[in-house]
Amino acid sequence: MAAGSTYTPIATYTLGSNTTVTFSSIPQTYTDLVLVTETTGTTNGALDVRFNGDSGTNYSRTGLYGDGTTAESFRNTGLAYGLISAGAGATRSIAISHFMNYSNSTTYKTYLTRGGDASSGPGLSIYLWRNTAAITSIALTGDPIGSNIGSTSTLTLYGIAAA
Amino acid sequence: MANTFELIASTELTGTQANITFSSIPNTFTDLKILLSSRFNNTNNYFEVFFNNDTSSGQYSSKELDGSGTAASSGGWSTVAYWGFSNKSNYTANTFGNAEIYILNYANTTIQKSASLDTVTETNATAANMLMSAGKWVGTAAIHTIMLRPDAPSNWVQYTSAYLYGIKNS
Numbered sequence: 197m198a199a200g201s202t203y204t205p206i207a208t209y210t211l212g213s214n215t216t217v218t219f220s221s222i223p224q225t226y227t228d229l230v231l232v233t234e235t236t237g238t239t240n241g242a243l244d245v246r247f248n249g250d251s252g253t254n255y256s257r258t259g260l261y262g263d264g265t266t267a268e269s270f271r272n273t274g275l276a277y278g279l280i281s282a283g284a285g286a287t288r289s290i291a292i293s294h295f296m297n298y299s300n301s302t303t304y305k306t307y308l309t310r311g312g313d314a315s316s317g318p319g320l321s322i323y324l325w326r327n328t329a330a331i332t333s334i335a336l337t338g339d340p341i342g343s344n345i346g347s348t349s350t351l352t353l354y355g356i357a358a359a
Numbered sequence: 360m361a362n363t364f365e366l367i368a369s370t371e372l373t374g375t376q377a378n379i380t381f382s383s384i385p386n387t388f389t390d391l392k393i394l395l396s397s398r399f400n401n402t403n404n405y406f407e408v409f410f411n412n413d414t415s416s417g418q419y420s421s422k423e424l425d426g427s428g429t430a431a432s433s434g435g436w437s438t439v440a441y442w443g444f445s446n447k448s449n450y451t452a453n454t455f456g457n458a459e460i461y462i463l464n465y466a467n468t469t470i471q472k473s474a475s476l477d478t479v480t481e482t483n484a485t486a487a488n489m490l491m492s493a494g495k496w497v498g499t500a501a502i503h504t505i506m507l508r509p510d511a512p513s514n515w516v517q518y519t520s521a522y523l524y525g526i527k528n529s
Contacts, residue, residue: 350463
């Protein structure tokens with residue numbers, strides 16, 4: 197593995213109170229982004245994700261999920277935001293999300309997110325954002341959209357360079 | 360530029376071995392990642408992940424999502440730390456499974472520790488699995504030791520390798 201020059205922290209938050217988070221002014225100098233989250237205090241066990249403030253129904257997903265008893269696959273189109281696994285109530289949940297070719301300005305953007313916790317189980321989803329703009333901001337709220345993420349949650353955005 | 364993804368320790372086994380242990384892990388990183396290439400000398404499915412030598416029953420829990428190539432299933436554990444699969448002795452010769460273990464906020468001293476684990480056991484044969492796990496250790500101490508242990512009576516075989524990386528958020 198090359199040295200850390202290809203895994204560079206862009207910004208990190210440790211929440212001191214219930215709030216929402218926006219990574220803005222994301223530099224366009226990397227190839228991919230990785231968002232690592234350990235979260236708690238959401239209402240529905242998910243973070244809602246919007247790129248560049250886009251609230252249109254431009255997000256879709258296909259996923260796998262296991263709750264400890266049943267495995268299932270799901271698919272949704274026409275969503276107004278993407279989702280990332282998060283802790284509901286007092287549960288702490290982790291997620292690692294990869295945003296590929298985020299600075300490309302000619303293709304739709306995809307991200308792969310995997311996460312979960314020992315209470316609700318693991319999941320893996322791929323999302324498409326039907327927009328060709330380079331991603332310059334990532335806004336995260338609790339689900340339902342606009343609700344808070346709990347205090348003590350940690351969120352770090354890393355930049356991954358191909359060279 | 361700061362080195363934010365740093366190799367802390369690694370091992371490649373020169374013979375059969377019961378456990379792989381990383382000890383004296385510095386608390387100067389934010390997260391830890393382990394990359395494991397592994398095979399058992401017996402036919403057990405799982406390996407366990409223990410922190411700080413805590414092997415007590417009930418200290419770990421997990422839920423998992425499995426795919427066998429023909430079906431998907433989900434299960435969970437509450438008394439053992441069965442977090443990952445490995446290739447095993449009745450799989451295609453010379454094939455090794457892969458695992459990635461990601462442990463967040465390992466140096467924190469107030470929260471119970473969470474981890475995600477992805478494993479695959481591709482063999483170019485009928486037996487192959489992928490497994491995703493979400494695991495928790497109820498301990499709140501900073502993690503200074505990690506032990507990877509096959510379910511008995513399996514041991515790790517020669518050429519099994521493990522790499523421990525530290526990731527910094529600043």
